[in-house]
Amino acid sequence: MDVEMVKTLFLCTSEKTAFHLFITTADQPFQAKDFSNSLGISRVFLAPAELMEQIPGMKIGAATVFGVLMDTENLVQVVFDKNVLSGEWYGCSDGTTTGFMKVKNSADR
Structure with missing residues (x-):
């Protein structure tokens, strides 16, 4: 069973009024312009x-x-x-900087 690790980015607008948690594949480079445009x-x-x-209660490196x-x-x-949702499972932080968990994308699989 293949588990792809993800990276989770906590993003905001320059005004700090809109916030996004972006979950993407670990090997994919992040392009802010492409994300915003999409x-x-x-x-x-x-x-x-x-x-x-303060907002989601997460620490750097543990999103x-x-x-x-x-x-x-x-x-x-x-x-x-x-791409994260295309697999049956993905791996992500458990909310700490040292632990990880495996998450199933859908109960239908």
Whole structure:
């Protein structure tokens, strides 16, 4: 069973008013312009560490899709790269910098 590791990026606009958690394949380079254009939004940047800790409650190096569960104000939009969802499983951080977990993409598989 193949498990592809992902990278999870916490992004924001320059005004720090819109936030995105982008889950993409670990080997794919991130292009902010392409990401912004595909969503039809203003250019995004990596969010500052203090906002990452404050809004979804995650630390640098430990971003995970499960971090949005702590976003009680629903400020963060989760965006999955289609390549991540094409496999049956993917590997991601468990919310720490040392642990990882395997996540099944669909119960139908």
